[in-house]
Amino acid sequence: MQGVPGPPGKWVNLKDCRLAPNASNDGDSFLVIHDDRKFIFRLYFADAPETDESVQDRVKEQCRYFGVTREQLRRAGIEARNQTAELLSKPFVVTTRSQDAMGRSQRFYAIVTVGKEDLAEILVARGLARAKGTLANLPDGAAAKDRMKRLKKLEAEAKNSGVGIWSESMKLQKPGWWQRVRSWFLR
Numbered sequence: 001m002q003g004v005p006g007p008p009g010k011w012v013n014l015k016d017c018r019l020a021p022n023a024s025n026d027g028d029s030f031l032v033i034h035d036d037r038k039f040i041f042r043l044y045f046a047d048a049p050e051t052d053e054s055v056q057d058r059v060k061e062q063c064r065y066f067g068v069t070r071e072q073l074r075r076a077g078i079e080a081r082n083q084t085a086e087l088l089s090k091p092f093v094v095t096t097r098s099q100d101a102m103g104r105s106q107r108f109y110a111i112v113t114v115g116k117e118d119l120a121e122i123l124v125a126r127g128l129a130r131a132k133g134t135l136a137n138l139p140d141g142a143a144a145k146d147r148m149k150r151l152k153k154l155e156a157e158a159k160n161s162g163v164g165i166w167s168e169s170m171k172l173q174k175p176g177w178w179q180r181v182r183s184w185f186l187r
Contacts, residue, residue, distance in 0.1 A: 004098040005039050005108060011097045011139035019088040026051050027080025027128055028120075029107060032094060040107035041094055044136050045144075045151055046120035048084075048129040049165055051077035065130065067171030076165035080128035087114045087122060095139060109134055124154045127164020131155045 006012030014034040022031035024040075027048025031040050049066070050059050051074055063073050096110040112119040123129035131151035135144035159166045 003037070005034065005037075005094070005096050006098050008098040011095060014094040014096065016091045017088075017094050018091060019085060024052075024105070025081060025085065026077060027084050027123060028133075029101075029103075030084060030088070034094065039094075040101075040103075040105055041096065041110040041112065042101035042103070042107050043120050043123075043129075043133065044109045044111055045131060045133050045147060046123055046129040047132040048080040048123060049073045049077035051081060066165050067169040068165060072165070072168045076128065076168075079164070080123060083123065083126065083128055084119065087119060088112070090114075092119075097136070099134070099136065101134070109136065111138070120151065121154060124151050125158055127158040127161075127166045 005014055014032075016034070018033045019025070020031040020033045020038060022040075025031060028046050029040065029042040031038060047062075049062055053059060053070075053074070059070060059073060063070060066073065066076070068076070093113040094110045095113065096108050099109045101107040101109045114122070120129065124131055131148060131154070135148060137144050138147060158164060159169070162169075
């Protein structure tokens, strides 16, 4: 990667960004080309299902959160990665303050705008990410807690509609007759 995308702590807009092919691209973290420089960005506020089995603790925690198996999580992660790649197939805007997103390689937190839509909001609304992650007060002065509140609402709507990963969540399955009988005896 090539340095930092802007002065650390100061919001900058990188226009006309392009997604670059990279084996580590996933739903919420991806390689971007801007002005012939390459950067890896990680979304603020959103956490997509993992496709990388090497992060066992994270996979386990996400399986519990979403109420899915490892295989279901992996499939949802692949879908999130594919949707992100499709959404970022045209030029997009990255807004970043060069905050270190830590990880195996140098990457920075960012807000990504596709057309006039926010990528984190799209993924959460489609059930391909959850409202979670590093927060930041937005460049327009909006509070991080208000942004997270909006994303949590989108997540609840996706969950209630059973879209994306929520379509397979065991947390949303209606209990079978044996579960109802068991719960009656356990009162």
